[in-house]
Amino acid sequence: MHVLITGGAGFIGSHLAERHLANGDQVYVVDNLSTGSLANIDPFRGHPSFRFAEADILHWSGLDKAVAWADRIYHMAAVVGVKKVLQDPVAVMATNMTGTERILRAIQHGGWNPQVVIASTSEVYGFNEKESFAETDNVVLPSAGRLRWAYAVTKLADEFLAFSYARKYGLNIVVVRLFNTIGPNQVGHYGMVVPRFVRQAINNEPLTVYGEGRQTRSFCDVRDTVVALDRLAGCPEAWGEVVNVGNDQEISIRELADLIVQRAHSASPLQFISYKDAYGEEFEDVTHRRPVLNKLRALTGFAPEWTLTHTLDDLIERARSRNLLVA
Numbered sequence: 001m002h003v004l005i006t007g008g009a010g011f012i013g014s015h016l017a018e019r020h021l022a023n024g025d026q027v028y029v030v031d032n033l034s035t036g037s038l039a040n041i042d043p044f045r046g047h048p049s050f051r052f053a054e055a056d057i058l059h060w061s062g063l064d065k066a067v068a069w070a071d072r073i074y075h076m077a078a079v080v081g082v083k084k085v086l087q088d089p090v091a092v093m094a095t096n097m098t099g100t101e102r103i104l105r106a107i108q109h110g111g112w113n114p115q116v117v118i119a120s121t122s123e124v125y126g127f128n129e130k131e132s133f134a135e136t137d138n139v140v141l142p143s144a145g146r147l148r149w150a151y152a153v154t155k156l157a158d159e160f161l162a163f164s165y166a167r168k169y170g171l172n173i174v175v176v177r178l179f180n181t182i183g184p185n186q187v188g189h190y191g192m193v194v195p196r197f198v199r200q201a202i203n204n205e206p207l208t209v210y211g212e213g214r215q216t217r218s219f220c221d222v223r224d225t226v227v228a229l230d231r232l233a234g235c236p237e238a239w240g241e242v243v244n245v246g247n248d249q250e251i252s253i254r255e256l257a258d259l260i261v262q263r264a265h266s267a268s269p270l271q272f273i274s275y276k277d278a279y280g281e282e283f284e285d286v287t288h289r290r291p292v293l294n295k296l297r298a299l300t301g302f303a304p305e306w307t308l309t310h311t312l313d314d315l316i317e318r319a320r321s322r323n324l325l326v327a
């Protein structure tokens, strides 16, 4: 199979590349390396079935050809992370909406009907205060001008773009609402909590918990996430559908900090920081983010293999060996 991955030098994209190369597929990655990195794709760069184009999906001249070549497309490229969104909302709107439309248009013009996965996010549920979220639940977003929600709005627009193209042109598209994903290659500098806590714990620095740490999240290991995405892409019943992807085990951020300190045998204390100090005035956090996974299970039989503790132990060990390498 020929697999095109936009944003394939990023966190989730690089794991998709690894999985498909291991399956014997041809993999083509396009990425502008804005948050992704060459280090993420270094292990495959000499591989005869791997190609990489360093390009921006908004302008890439190779897009039409690559899309016509592909049997499957994972559209993962996006401006991601709360910090980035607050720093540059214009880039978020352009990349996340114009980029997606450009890809959908190229697929439609290609006259070939590849399997397509469009990455959306649990953020689209907005500040709906439910404890867990099913695909049929309403999204609750502010009616005007709160830029913290720009990311969610662009991803919701992507969903509607995808469904419009699927309906009008019969494209084989599944939209995935990804919940918090963690694992190797994720970096902490764009606001992601687990890599930041792990780094702080192994360096015996205070773990910086925002707010009181009572907000809860459900973390899915990326090595499970890519299994779900692969199965959904190849599942005709999923085409034209939106599907939650994640893990439904929930933990508060304070408990997560305690667990990481414990697993790392760290001497780090917890340090509580207000959202205002962490992100500025505009930030609003959400209290819960737990997926209802009935649809994903019914479509694919998906069951995550990685427990949170297992993933944390793996990340702690990897961070320690990196520290030893640079010491």
Ligand SMILES: NC(=O)c1ccc[n+]([C@@H]2O[C@H](COP(=O)([O-])OP(=O)(O)OC[C@H]3O[C@@H](n4cnc5c(N)ncnc54)[C@H](O)[C@@H]3O)[C@@H](O)[C@H]2O)c1
Binding pocket: 006, 007, 008, 009, 010, 011, 012, 013, 030, 031, 032, 033, 034, 035, 036, 037, 055, 056, 057, 058, 075, 076, 077, 078, 079, 080, 095, 099, 119, 120, 121, 122, 177, 178, 179, 180, 181, 182
């Ligand atoms: N990681 C999560 O927990 C999570 C949760 C919900 C949704 N998602 C979605 O999954 C996708 C992948 O996220 P990720 O966590 O791997 O983030 P990431 O930042 O590691 O990956 C995004 C990749 O897209 C690339 N990119 C950005 N703009 C580009 C452009 N204009 N042209 C080409 N490449 C561009 C970046 O360099 C990066 O490699 C995103 O669409 C994101 O919205 C991720």
